[in-house]
Amino acid sequence: QQQVKQSPQSLIVQKGGISIINCAYENTAFDYFPWYQQFPGKGPALLIAIRPDVSEKKEGRFTISFNKSAKQFSLHIMDSQPGDSATYFCAASKIQGAQKLVFGQGTRLTINP
Amino acid sequence: GAGVSQSPSNKVTEKGKDVELRCDPISGHTALYWYRQSLGQGLEFLIYFQGNSAPDKSGLPSDRFSAERTGGSVSTLTIQRTQQEDSAVYLCASSLVGAGNSPLHFGNGTRLTVT
Numbered sequence: 217q218q219q220v221k222q223s224p225q226s227l228i229v230q231k232g233g234i235s236i237i238n239c240a241y242e243n244t245a246f247d248y249f250p251w252y253q254q255f256p257g258k259g260p261a262l263l264i265a266i267r268p269d270v271s272e273k274k275e276g277r278f279t280i281s282f283n284k285s286a287k288q289f290s291l292h293i294m295d296s297q298p299g300d301s302a303t304y305f306c307a308a309s310k311i312q313g314a315q316k317l318v319f320g321q322g323t324r325l326t327i328n329p
Numbered sequence: 330g331a332g333v334s335q336s337p338s339n340k341v342t343e344k345g346k347d348v349e350l351r352c353d354p355i356s357g358h359t360a361l362y363w364y365r366q367s368l369g370q371g372l373e374f375l376i377y378f379q380g381n382s383a384p385d386k387s388g389l390p391s392d393r394f395s396a397e398r399t400g401g402s403v404s405t406l407t408i409q410r411t412q413q414e415d416s417a418v419y420l421c422a423s424s425l426v427g428a429g430n431s432p433l434h435f436g437n438g439t440r441l442t443v444t
Contacts, residue, residue, distance in 0.1 A: 248430045259333070259420050259435030260372070267430070305372065311429035314385045315362065319372035 222320025235293040239306035246308040254303045333436035341442045350406045350439045354423030367417035379427045411443045
């Protein structure tokens with residue numbers, strides 16, 4: 217019940233296109249859903265996060281869509297750029313207490329110029 | 330300002346040896362976390378510190394793993410009698426407070442290879 221399932225494992229998108237990564241969770245007690253971006257040799261960096269009381273959050277070219285009834289959330293990257301090429305992780309945790317993030321398995325995104 | 334600093338960046342050790350991994354969190358951050366990133370298991374929570382106390386050690390995989398934090402700052406993760414399955418990238422993260430939505434700032438990790 218602690219799993220977060222992420223898909224696809226890898227994704228290739230043309231420059232200027234929309235990249236979409238999907239995640240599904242099981243534990244309904246989760247109430248914090250961040251996305252992290254990781255470049256090779258670096259630690260994950262927080263990109264954007266959402267609470268389940270909103271269905272969408274947008275920051276620049278990055279948007280999280282959240283479907284509480286389906287227990288799914290997704291990351292959309294608009295106008296994808298080669299610099300967006302990285303591994304993306306979705307995660308989930310409970311706001312109450314320590315931030316014990318449960319991570320998805322990651323998506324390796326490649327943006328072709 | 331300076332981010333989370335981890336040392337060493339790479340560590341190669343022989344099976345059975347002990348290793349110590351160090352984390353310097355962002356100044357003023359009260360919460361500190363250790364995570365492990367491996368090919369087979371992905372990113373896993375290991376331990377959480379609030380100040381110098383560790384109220385949640387539930388992710389430590391065995392009693393060969395221990396961690397401490399001193400002065401509300403530097404933390405050391407110790408692995409005794411290392412095994413090949415301990416090979417992974419060990420990531421430290423800190424946040425301003427321990428609340429579950431306080432942004433985590435990760436270091437670049439220590440890549441541990443056990444031969």
